[in-house]
Amino acid sequence: MRLGRLPVAVAALLWGTCLAASGAAPTDEPPRVQAWLEEGAALEAQAEPAEQGWPVAVLYCQAARAGSAEGQYRLGMLYAFGQGVPGHRAHAAALFHVAASLGHARAAAMLESIELTSAALPRCVEHDEPPERPAPRPAASRAATVAPSGPAPIEGLVAALPTSRRWIVPLVHSMSEWYALDPRLVLSVIAVESNFNARARSPKDAMGLMQLIPATAERFNVRDAYDASQNLRGGMRLLRWLLAYYQGQLRYALAAYNAGHGRVDRHRGVPPIAETRAYVERVVGLYGQATHPFEAGHASPPNWIDPVNR
Numbered sequence: 127m128r129l130g131r132l133p134v135a136v137a138a139l140l141w142g143t144c145l146a147a148s149g150a151a152p153t154d155e156p157p158r159v160q161a162w163l164e165e166g167a168a169l170e171a172q173a174e175p176a177e178q179g180w181p182v183a184v185l186y187c188q189a190a191r192a193g194s195a196e197g198q199y200r201l202g203m204l205y206a207f208g209q210g211v212p213g214h215r216a217h218a219a220a221l222f223h224v225a226a227s228l229g230h231a232r233a234a235a236m237l238e239s240i241e242l243t244s245a246a247l248p249r250c251v252e253h254d255e256p257p258e259r260p261a262p263r264p265a266a267s268r269a270a271t272v273a274p275s276g277p278a279p280i281e282g283l284v285a286a287l288p289t290s291r292r293w294i295v296p297l298v299h300s301m302s303e304w305y306a307l308d309p310r311l312v313l314s315v316i317a318v319e320s321n322f323n324a325r326a327r328s329p330k331d332a333m334g335l336m337q338l339i340p341a342t343a344e345r346f347n348v349r350d351a352y353d354a355s356q357n358l359r360g361g362m363r364l365l366r367w368l369l370a371y372y373q374g375q376l377r378y379a380l381a382a383y384n385a386g387h388g389r390v391d392r393h394r395g396v397p398p399i400a401e402t403r404a405y406v407e408r409v410v411g412l413y414g415q416a417t418h419p420f421e422a423g424h425a426s427p428p429n430w431i432d433p434v435n436r
């Protein structure tokens with residue numbers, strides 16, 4: 127499934143800047159910096175394709191070079207998601223670090239999400255020159271190769287999503303690369319957990335797209351579980367940990383996502399809970415796979431896991 131990049135204006139609204147909606151810029155910036163930020167916001171509101179977003183990056187580079195934390199944050203978002211410039215996590219992390227050190231709260235949250243420490247600022251911030259232009263993006267990506275290829279039922283479900291919920295799909299595609307997860311798996315979990323409703327709340331106080339309970343949100347430092355990027359960060363970190371813990375055995379990981387790994391360990395498998403068993407089969411059915419590659423360094427497996435699966 128080829129998932130497109132986030133439209134710039136949708137991304138701006140999602141990321142909390144509200145640029146596309148209002149064109150607002152911080153009022154305490156010097157006049158020239160405020161003008162760059164406002165002009166960039168106006169260009170973003172035009173919802174141009176990502177390849178045409180380079181003029182936005184030029185403006186935000188100027189603001190960042192002038193020492194604007196807001197400019198550094200916005201430029202970092204462009205590098206993080208490959209909007210108008212080549213995607214570059216190290217540049218994004220460096221920009222978020224600088225902005226966060228100046229008290230920018232959203233930059234600090236993104237620094238946690240991107241999980242990278244870097245001092246590699248883009249040249250346009252350190253030198254009076256424009257940013258590099260984006261290269262054409264190949265159809266395949268790392269996220270698309272972490273699990274076996276082939277069609278999956280989730281693709282049909284995503285294709286039928288209403289426009290009001292389709293913005294979630296490219297965001298998942300981008301963020302899943304950071305956590306070595308197949309976006310199809312993450313989308314399958316979201317489909318079953320919340321039906322792509324970022325404001326969903328369960329009777330047990332599970333919140334947002336990936337239905338984070340308060341304890342999980344606290345564990346992964348999610349301050350606002352209804353913020354899509356924060357919610358995805360928490361849910362993907364949990365899913366990555368569970369896949370490492372259960373050595374890529376997806377049914378166990380999903381059962382633990384639904385009922386807690388303590389119950390899975392006590393039963394040495396999917397616990398005999400009707401809701402949990404139905405949940406596991408729904409997600410696996412949408413994803414079309416029962417295993418997923420894992421990064422072993424995130425967790426040590428329980429003793430009951432068969433050594434041949436380690």
